[in-house]
Amino acid sequence: MGRNTRKRRTPLATKIVAGAAALAVGGGGLVWANFYASAHEDHGGHNRTRSAGAQVATIDCPDVGQKIRDVPDRARGEVDGELATMDSQITNAYQRLATTRRAQAGDSQFVQNSILGPLKDRRKAIIDRIQLEINRAGGKADDNLDELAGCQGRPADQQNGGGQNGGGQDDGQNGGGQNGDGQNQDDNGNGAAGPFADDFVDINDVEPNSRDLENGFAANGDGGSTGSFTAVCGVNENNLFNSDNLIVAPGVDNGAHHTHDYVGNQDNNAFSSDEDLANADTSCQNQGDRSTYYWPVLRLQDGTQEFDANDQGGGAEGNVGKILKASQAEIKFVGNQRSDVVAMPKFLRIITGDAKAFTNGVANANSSFSCTGFEDRQVTDKYVLCPEGSQVVRTSNFQSCWDGQNIDSTNHRDHVAFVQRDGSCPNGFQAIPQLQVRLVYDVPAPTVENGQVQNPYAVDGFPEQLHKPITDHNDFINVMDEDLMNEVVDCINRGEDCQ
Structure with missing residues (x-):
């Protein structure tokens, strides 16, 4: 199949290209993190029930774009660009989560210290810029947006009911330590993270x-x-x-x-x-x-x-x-x-x-x-x-x-x-x-x-x-x-x- 090959023009908003290099699996895709499809799953006669903290499969970040209101028209492009940068940051953090399972197995604080903590700092910097851009354009930015900077680790089988998690706290159990061989589980044979x-x-x-x-x-x-x-x-x-x-x-x-x-x-x-x-x-x-x-x-x-x-x-x-x-x-x-x-x-x-x-x-x-x-x-x-x-x-x-x-x-x-x-x-x-x-x-x-x-x-x-x-x-x-x-x-x- 072909793709849209229309020549790109210089964007009005900040142009974002995800910067993390992909780690190839047979010529395609990342070494993705599945880390168990279910908290209570029998496989081959071995019950794999784990504590929630031992099954961090993905990164859960508050959706800042859904919380922002009343952005002046002349700031819309800049704000959209900043939000796109934030999406790329989450993608890159997820890539790091997916490819550091061995390090996580040896250090229960690895995810918090090496992934979630730095991600929160980067998100905080973007939120500050968004607030500045809104105020410069004559709007009134929400001073509470900083509360949305923190992200959490979460297992694959736990669905967020309200999307209000923003504290960035992860109880110190992120690393899992249960998959120390560094191998993906349940990867559907192609390295993809789900479905399960x-x-x-x-x-x-x-x-x-x-x-x-x-x-x-x-x-x-x-x-x-x-x-x-x-x-x-x-x-x-x-x-x-x-x-x-x-x-x-x-x-x-x-x-x-x-x-x-x-x-x-x-x-x-x-x-x-x-x-x-x-x-x-x-x-x-x-x-x-x-x-x-x-x-x-x-x-x-x-x-x-x-x-x-x-x-x-x-x-x-x-x-x-x-x-x-x-x-x-x-x-x-x-x-x-x-x-x-x-x-x-x-x-x-x-x-x-x-x-x-x-x-x-x-x-x-x-x-x-x-x-x-x-x-x-x-x-x-x-x-x-x-x-x-x-x-x-x-x-x-x-x-x-x-x-x-x-x-x-x-x-x-x-x-x-x-x-x-x-x-x-x-x-x-x-x-x-x-x-x-x-x-x-x-x-x-x-x-x-x-x-x-x-x-x-x-x-x-x-x-x-x-x-x-x-x-x-x-x-x-x-x-x-x-x-x-x-x-x-x-x-x-x-x-x-x-x-």
Whole structure:
């Protein structure tokens, strides 16, 4: 497969390139830390129950970007660049965690003294710069951001419920000392950090209609605006891939630290301006839709050396294996249960789901997995094992309430909201067409035996997120021309199904 080779321009924000050198494993990837998939796992007759402190598998850092509010427009670029630097720091710290297991085994304070302590100091320096940039631009920075500098070590099987850990304390048990041979455990044969057997569930074991997250239920229903508009934009036949994120990290090379599939707009990378997007080609059948729809690629961890096997965002950050292209990418806009919808503003940006949900907690988690023929069974925190003849389905239902003013917000979330349980928008928000993305994949079923998984599939992600399914997410920038957007709104409000 090819990659997006568009020439990069000098970024407006600080250009970030992850600096840590990758330690190759058979030509691709890092020597990643798995350090036991589960706190209570039987393997080969040997019970591997360990204390939580003995199983530090990853680094958990408060998401500073989600805590910042009211950044003046003229400081946005600098702040986005600083936050991207912070992401690179976490990646580099995770790399060090993953490649120093022997040293950790000999020194219970190694992780705290050599990884977490220095990381806290570096994060503190960036937070200070962010506060200075906000204040210089006429804003008022939160004086309490320093509390978010500290990070923790945590085991692979412990999910953060609230994302409020910021003290940087780690009880002195980080090193583990239980894996002194320096060898990875449960690495799926390719050095990748996850997924683990515990991350998979047989679709037959998922209860129908049991998905219990607050986010992501469909906005449309029997009342209100009942129509739909389908955008036919293909499945990335043009092989447009990169590890940028124009919404979160504009002007930052490899700002996502994982590879995205792109459909729709064909000029989407970190350095694309709104003007570039408006003038770009599109893969959508309706040429008035130059919107960009993108999501992390799904990979089969089978040892395949992809085009990015040695690149940042790809194998050099643990995203390894064969990229699986969706057999179907259904992109649909629907209405609201309680009211008509209004037009989305051009260049509106929406992120649904959370690429850091494993460490942030589930507050913004959204995307779900299912199987064809079983789509009344949706699960957000597991990958699904589908029966023969059934295909894997990834579903994302986007926020469909807009504040009526902003095309983006400092944390890229506050300007939009999900409908409430009764289908209405929160006070101060108005209903817009809800984007629903359904991706279908023909995935060879992984084998799970004796607590081990062979040839698993997983979404790309930040390396410290251990390829957890809870981190799946989806991104959208509206670049429909005015006539087409009005057609979408009219169709939905009339209760018709159009494309």
